[in-house]
Amino acid sequence: MLVNHYSKRIFNMSYQFSGSYPEAEDMTQEIFLKLYNALPKYDFEKDFTAWFLTLAKNYLIDQYRKTKWERTKRDDFNDYYLASASESPENGIVRKENKKIIWESLNHISSDIRMVIILRDIQAKKYGEIAEIMSLPLGTIKSRVNRGRLQLAKILKERKEKENEM
Amino acid sequence: MKCEKIEELLSPYLENELSAEENIAVKHHLKTCPSCSSLLSSLEEIHESLTDFPELEVSQSLRERLYALPRKKRKFSLALDFFLRPSLQPVLAVASVFFILLSFYFFHPNKKSINQSLEQQLHLGYSKIVRLYAKTGYFKEDLNAFKENFLDSLQQRKTELLGGNEDE
Numbered sequence: 001m002l003v004n005h006y007s008k009r010i011f012n013m014s015y016q017f018s019g020s021y022p023e024a025e026d027m028t029q030e031i032f033l034k035l036y037n038a039l040p041k042y043d044f045e046k047d048f049t050a051w052f053l054t055l056a057k058n059y060l061i062d063q064y065r066k067t068k069w070e071r072t073k074r075d076d077f078n079d080y081y082l083a084s085a086s087e088s089p090e091n092g093i094v095r096k097e098n099k100k101i102i103w104e105s106l107n108h109i110s111s112d113i114r115m116v117i118i119l120r121d122i123q124a125k126k127y128g129e130i131a132e133i134m135s136l137p138l139g140t141i142k143s144r145v146n147r148g149r150l151q152l153a154k155i156l157k158e159r160k161e162k163e164n165e166m
Numbered sequence: 167m168k169c170e171k172i173e174e175l176l177s178p179y180l181e182n183e184l185s186a187e188e189n190i191a192v193k194h195h196l197k198t199c200p201s202c203s204s205l206l207s208s209l210e211e212i213h214e215s216l217t218d219f220p221e222l223e224v225s226q227s228l229r230e231r232l233y234a235l236p237r238k239k240r241k242f243s244l245a246l247d248f249f250l251r252p253s254l255q256p257v258l259a260v261a262s263v264f265f266i267l268l269s270f271y272f273f274h275p276n277k278k279s280i281n282q283s284l285e286q287q288l289h290l291g292y293s294k295i296v297r298l299y300a301k302t303g304y305f306k307e308d309l310n311a312f313k314e315n316f317l318d319s320l321q322q323r324k325t326e327l328l329g330g331n332e333d334e
Contacts, residue, residue: 003232007224015222025228032232095211102215121216146177153208 002035006049010056016118017060019107020075027063031056053133057115064111098156105155109148116141117148167191172202176209 010031015024034055042051106114119130120141127145131138172195178184179192196203249258274280 003229007229007232008221011224011228012221016219021222025225025231028224028228029231029235032235036236098211099215099218102212103219117216121213122219124217142178142183146174149177149209149212150173150205152212153205156208156212 003032006052007032010052013053013056013118013123014060016106016122017064017111017114019104027060030063031059034059047132050129050132054135057133061111061115098160101156101159102152105152105159108155109151113144113148113151116144117152120145121149167195169195169199169202172196172199173205176202176206180206180209180213 007028011024011028014027014031015021018024018027035052038055042048106117109117116130116134119125119133120127125133127138127141131141134141172192175184175188175192179189184192196206271277271280
């Protein structure tokens with residue numbers, strides 16, 4: 001069934017994109033509603049998962065553009081997710097802080113670039129798959145991923161410098 | 167190579183997507199440029215951190231909301247499909263025109279004069295109908311008279327014919 005198979009994926013994608021748990025729940029519901037409306041138009045020759053993810057991606061980016069509201073604050077991440085088992089306590093604290101900054105910084109980059117970073121670095125999708133979902137050429141995807149990572153690195157550097165000054 | 171160019175190559179460098187020549191150039195630059203090698207370690211950290219991004223479970227309440235969607239959608243779409251049937255379109259068009267005219271009447275500033283003229287028209291129409299009905303009454307009487315004449319003449323003709331035969 002569609003809900004069993006895709007709800008977790010879509011919900012996580014919405015959460016990774018929006019950074020808010022309740023918003024991600026509402027968005028998941030809207031995406032499924034869109035899916036049910038769009039099902040009659042589905043071309044059976046196409047890969048269903050890619051088609052559905054494209055629909056979800058379009059909704060998330062459209063929603064972001066419609067609201068014209070730059071949401072930069074994400075939900076707080078709890079320590080359980082931030083902790084890294086293999087680190088020494090000292091290194092662990094620094095890594096934890098950096099991880100938090102990086103996750104929070106996702107909301108500081110543009111929606112188009114954020115989406116490819118989510119698909120590539122969080123969901124570990126292949127460039128070909130991302131190109132299909134985003135309906136963009138492979139070269140554009142690679143350059144967006146590179147740009148996104150550089151932007152995140154810049155934010156991380158600035159935040160670190162700010163903390164060192166304090 | 168300049169730092170700007172190297173920055174563009176660092177991501178593909180991490181993913182082993184560079185040509186052998188570019189790979190050597192980047193490695194060589196990284197040995198001599200602390201800024202780019204610091205950027206590289208940041209990029210590595212970013213990649214690792216994003217790989218660790220938490221994967222959340224779907225709550226039971228959301229799951230229930232999602233299961234309920236097709237039922238809701240079906241009810242709604244059945245109603246919508248009924249009203250959007252092509253065969254209903256002329257009816258809907260006529261109904262819309264009717265309601266527009268009705269709204270003109272209700273919101274017109276000279277509603278009284280419209281009422282008066284409507285009443286006049288109604289009276290005129292009614293009297294026309296009465297006249298027409300009276301005319302049909304006359305016409306019916308004429309027809310009856312014609313029918314009687316015709317039957318009489320037929321009867322007469324019949325008796326004439328029968329009388330002639332008897333004579334023979």
